[in-house]
Amino acid sequence: MLVTWRYRPRGSVIEKVDPRARWIYSFMVLLSLTQFWDIRFLLCFLGVVLVQYALARVTWAETRRGWTFILIFAVGIVALNTLFTGRGGPGEVLQGGHVLWRTDWRVLGLAIHPTITVERVWFAVSQIVRMVSISGLFLIIPYTMNPRHYGVTFRSMGVPDRFAFSMDLAFRFVPTLARDFNTTLDAQKARGYEVEKLEGGLIAQIRKMAPLVVPVTMNAILSGEEITNAMDLRCFGTRLRTWVHELHYRRMDYVLMGASVVVLVASLVVRYGLKIGTFWVPGWALAWAGG
């Protein structure tokens, strides 16, 4: 059975906003934010995200696991990509730069020369700010958006019934998978399985994950089939459906959507019209590296 995210009414301003307006706002800010590599602009967006976070009245305890995952993921990706390979960013980060540290490592007989430059470090910091801002923008949605409205939100944004209801199901799939995973983990622990003791090479380790991965995957597939059957039995998809919940825009929703469009247009003008906002390293950092 699908479980919902831990939504509870918090009486916050954010919850009073129409969910469609919130999606539109979130995507507009996302699009605007991704125009920039200049940390000064990115920090402004981070500020917006933090304000939204404060308004949502979501506690740290509720989102701690989410943030831990995001930070580990972001730092991991950035460390790997930016510092060592230098990929995934504007060209100027790749070549040259002010060297901080040069290495000569050998891994599996291959010579690897990750060169840490001021530019790369600064780029890594900018990228983390960017990733954290994007995550923060969307992380609070499950905590503050009424699950009753998931489907109808997409439907009234013009998406077909099938797709809109799929979105509703997809949202609930994630916490359901987490619950099933925990149940399976408990069931296998009760059979003496110790996930902490995974040993051997990569393939051996993956094989040893089978007791967790197989039941969880099979359950997901089977429950997908069951949901399809249950939906078929109640005529889903036979004609254009009614949605029992209705959404109504209010003045503040129009204001928010208008402001989001203005931010996007402004961002595009600044970035492509004025050509401001590309990757930037502060002068003091270059000076410190001896540049």
Place this chain on the structure above:
Amino acid sequence: MGPCDNALPLCVRELTFRYRIREQPALRNLSLDLHQGELMLVAGTSGCGKTTLMRCINGLIPRSYRGEQSGSIRIFGEDVRGMSMAWLSQKVGTLLQDPERQIVGSYVLNEVAFGLENLAVPRHEILARVDETLDFLGILKLRDRETFSLSGGEKQKVALAGALAMRPQILLLDEPLASLDSASAQDALALFRRLADSGVAIMLVEHRVEDVLRIGPDTVLYLRDGEPAYFGDAEGMMQALDYHEVKLPAPVVFERAKAQPAPRFEAAVKPDGQETLVSFDHVIFRYDPALPDVLRDVNFTIRKGDVVAMLGANGAGKTTLVKHALGLLKPTEGRVLLEGRDTRELSVAQAARTVGYVFQSPSQMLFAPTVSEELAFGPRNLGHDREQVRRDVVWALDVVNMRDYADSPPLALSFGQQKRISIAAVLAMRSRILMMDEPTAGQDYWNYTAFMDAILQMPGFDAVIFITHDLDLAISYANRIVLVSDGQIAADGSPAEVFVDETLLLRCRVVPTSLLKLNTEKLPVTGTFMRAELLAHAVA
């Protein structure tokens, strides 16, 4: 049977169906009529074709399951094969075995409205019909609750409301009692009777035959290997069927068993009352600081020789309690000692050497390519040597009567078989204490009696604990009864001590059965509780 009457809600003639992936037909030459306001009980062993029959009627065959079908199914004179799903689902409402598998809405209102939304009924009418249906079922107060937070009985009613809101004239109920405590099951049954009396034609598939007999089904169909073994009234069924195969009312079994040789049952686990294996010391538990306590000051000891049946309502805290013994949950306050050691200091894997715990749902643990490998997983984790693992796997397969399936993939087996494999997988670990959560749910009577007999007669366990909603299972096997109610232990003692207090039982949502009544009656002679066959010979 003659040709179909067009006024009949349901008319089946010469129905045979074979799933494309199977060699043998799941149903053979089945003919039946279901009248308006009739309540038909369909029973049979696991895999007898009950579910297939339902799928043929509600359109899931051939829509979702392919195969070869012959014969006809007519609903009000119309052949179902020519009907659209939209038409069919307004005539036929289906309640699947597990309400968890049926509920698609995140909130009760959405769930009940789902079918009507799909039929594009206007919004105001949907809301009116949802309220009307919820009110009819007496659950209007649940309207704005999240579906996943409901209790088992509530989920069942909500799923039923979802089907009823579409105002079907035929209702198919697939083992609707499987996950309910006995009081909820009684409520549900009374409701089905009321629906039938209001004119709905009901086909009720159920293993718990005795429970259904109490609401007076108009007809009974008993299937064996896909063929009708009996079709007639309830009275005739009691005479026609073997009481080893179907659980019949205790007085019937009692009388008939007298003519049979005395059954042999000698429990290997015997009370000695000395060694303490597990002890709960003022245990309080809550999942989250913001949520209420699930266990409230539990003090409880499992001693060597105990066969404990744990009974209580859905959501009373039975599973939570048992998980503490293994250290899967740690007490919020108080402590749990396993062989004298605090479970906080033990890993679950360490505790698993002493306690074997069978989870409720087998699909959450089965993963191996073959049944043998599945069974070897636990003992290998515990470091048993290869020869011992091999011996224990064979032994465990014999106990659950699954030796022929040693090389089959467990994931391809039926639910009942998977459940037995999940029990065998824990048996093979040779733990001192065996704990089983609802071991008989979704199993047919013959099979579960066979494996419970085998487990309890097998030497090797110091204690056996099982959680169940089946009072008769507790009467038949336990030497100690624990009633759990609202996170506390409401009663703990021998069957004779606990079962005499009917008010207490009802407060814990345990409804007395005919076997309980018979045992209470004979208690002055027997001094203990037992199943009807044994009782017949004990008083003779």
